[in-house]
Amino acid sequence: MAFWDFANPTRFMRLTDRVLPWLIGACAIAFAIGLYKSFFMAPEDYQQGDTVRIMFIHVPAAWLAMMCYSVMTLSSIGTLVWKHPLADVSAKSAAPLGAAFTFISLITGSLWGKPMWGTYWVWDARLTSVLVLFIMYLGLMALWRTMEDPIKAGKAAAVLTLVGALNLPIIKFSVDWWNTLHQPASVMRLDGPTIHPDMLIPLLVMALAFTLLFFTLHLMAMRNEILRRRVRSMRQKAAASARPAAATASTQAAE
Amino acid sequence: MNGWVSALFLRELRLAVRVGGSGVVGVLFFLAVVTVIPFGVGPDLNLLARIGPAILWIGALLATLLGLDRLFQADRDDGALDLILMSGRSMELVVLVKCLAHWMATGLPLVLAAPVFAIFLNLDPVAIGAVTLTLLVGTPALTLIGAIGASLTVTLRRGGLLMAVLVIPLAIPVLIFGVSSADAAIHDPVPFLTPFLILCALSLIAAVIGPFASATALRFASD
């Protein structure tokens, strides 16, 4: 294996050593402010009452679910086009996080839906496409788990990730293309957000907190993945190296 | 006497949980089946609530069959099956233990996932409980019946599809009583217990016939 294949991960480990404490601190502060604002500052919605507080989790989690897939898509391009050694590490460690955020957004969404719509789940375009995203994440994780060789698994998963990226625009625009129960976008709009600043600010702080959480966990998971590969290659070396002790075991047999 | 049973059980469980993780993939397949049905029949929640137990049962049946083709084939491919046959242990018991471990690794996750998927299908709490209970009792029967098919097709390179064809007719009684007892719990006038007890009986019968039939088939397979 060429030297630079390992130089990059090693430099990466050194870099993250320095960045991670700051990231963790920033994440904790953002969550403290965000949770405080969303419980104590944000007013009740005139229609939804206090259930609007679910939105402060639900919306950031849903954004993160999509952003995480975007990160994986970029990483997959990195794997296939530039063959960067860290690209498939990044894609692999992002998948469980994406699955977790998607799960959170699905659960909080259905817990919001029960009092508001009268049912936990409807098969509308937005919900269904997010469910499909969830299945994609789990399928990718299963693919990575099943294939023994990480390089081959990384390439196979990269192809699947890129094909699955078609789902992202469907999720984003499903509320506009099909007339469904789920409310249309109210923050990410070309003509500016349509919700009141008192609600918008906690929402944005929570979104920032979730994003910081994602990057923190992503960097930590990437470090783990690099370690995992190191253990793997060292184990292969360990199996191949016949140690001197083994050489003496000869014909004086099973006594 | 009991040492080897637990050794075999632990080995099977370890193999199922490590690389490959067939249990997780089974649940994923189950989820995919449940997701696909509303696209086919339309998103009408009342309709889905009515056919929900059937969807869950068919999904569980397919997911169980999908995971079964490697039950004996993996051991045959690397020569372990020959050694198991020569081990001096009762082959019927070996099959039973393998099935039990396989059910723990793939069947039980399906049962645990069923209540979650039932929410997608708009089932009410009583129906969710009933379906989960019937699946808990019925999926061991599916595994044990599937083991017969798995041992019959163990010598074939691509026996998975043939196995499904062989096993599905045998699994129909389980499906009938599983779905009908779940339905009985939802629609009040019909008694729940009658079909449920028949389902229990089917599982017990499968626990007797399955190991004997597949042990016989495996002995022939090594010829």
Next chain:
Amino acid sequence: MSGGTALVVTGPNGVGKSSLLRTLAGLVSLMEGTLRLEGGETDLTPFEHTHYFGHQDAVKPALSVQENLAFWRDFSAPATPESFAAGTIRPLEALDLLGIGHTARLPAAYLSAGQKRRLSLARLLVTPRPIWLMDEPTSALDTKSEATLLGLMNSHLAHGGMIVTATHTPLALTPMQKLHLDTAPSEPEETA
């Protein structure tokens, strides 16, 4: 054949050496004739006195080396008739003896073909059984491991064990009988 001897089966490819061994192992049913084992434990069949060491290693890559071996030790029923006096050794010692002790905690997927073969061989050492049926035991082994194997086989014979092996490599086993199979063989009847 009596206890403490080896039978080396030789002959050209496709003559039926492997079939003979598989028949002796009880994996293929007899067309005609009978198999008889004298002095064995009566409640066990001949096959349950036998270790079969075939072409396949029966090694699970997902399990560690030690787990692989421990499973076969716990799973296979031991058979120790009176004429057979070999003691057993613990899995780790068996692995050390075969020169793969350092891999004990690694997943078996990392082993090379020869190391897997040796792991499979360790199986014969951890469960005592008087008869070893070995089909091409030296394949995939280097010279050093071949010498180790030969030592193990001779020590097995010295303890009153019995070996039937099909091979192309000359093996210095003592005492040894030879059976040369040629084309159109008649099914030999073994009385052990």
Next chain:
Amino acid sequence: MDPFDLGPHAGFIVACYIITFSVVAAVIGWVLIDRAQLNAALKELEDQGITRASNKQNAS
């Protein structure tokens, strides 16, 4: 405004926050446990005298 009066749907809101918290905690726990296990495996291998590929030049 009393922040602890969450209206008629308090159960749903609390459940949301609890589930979110436990999922995030589970992910953090997984990352930390994974790291501990990998570090233990690395240490064990290094104790056996196996060196990392990147240290090959100075090790051998």
